[in-house]
Amino acid sequence: MGNGTSIGRVRGLGSARHGAQHWLVQRYTAIGNLLAGLYLLFSLVGLGEFTHKALHAWLSKPLPAVMVALFVVSTFWHARLGLQVLAEDYVHEEGNKFAVKALLNLFAFAGAAFGLLCVVRIALGA
16 A cells, blocks of 8 residues: 555545445436336326326325426436536636536526426315
8 A cells, every 4th residue: 555556646546435326326317207107198198188187186086196206306306416417527727616506406406396386286286
């Protein structure tokens, strides 16, 4: 473990142990998006008619409302994770990187909150 060898100079400079978790969470949200999307697809195909009244009545039921809410949250989370990697890889100045990641988090949170608000309003009969 001397400092004179190549291996000695790089020891302790390895992974910060956050990349694997980020990668796994992105895969988990992708699986969640797939499962929720398939449920919603088959549920809507089984609905038959696609009028505003029929879709409103369908979304007023608890299971479809919960699945749409989970789909909204999972989709925005997945998009945030993917775009965060792009920002980290292609924005090189630290100040700009911080600003891009802050805006990304703001837009992801705002989009998910708006989607959830819409689902809750329909599900609760507003």
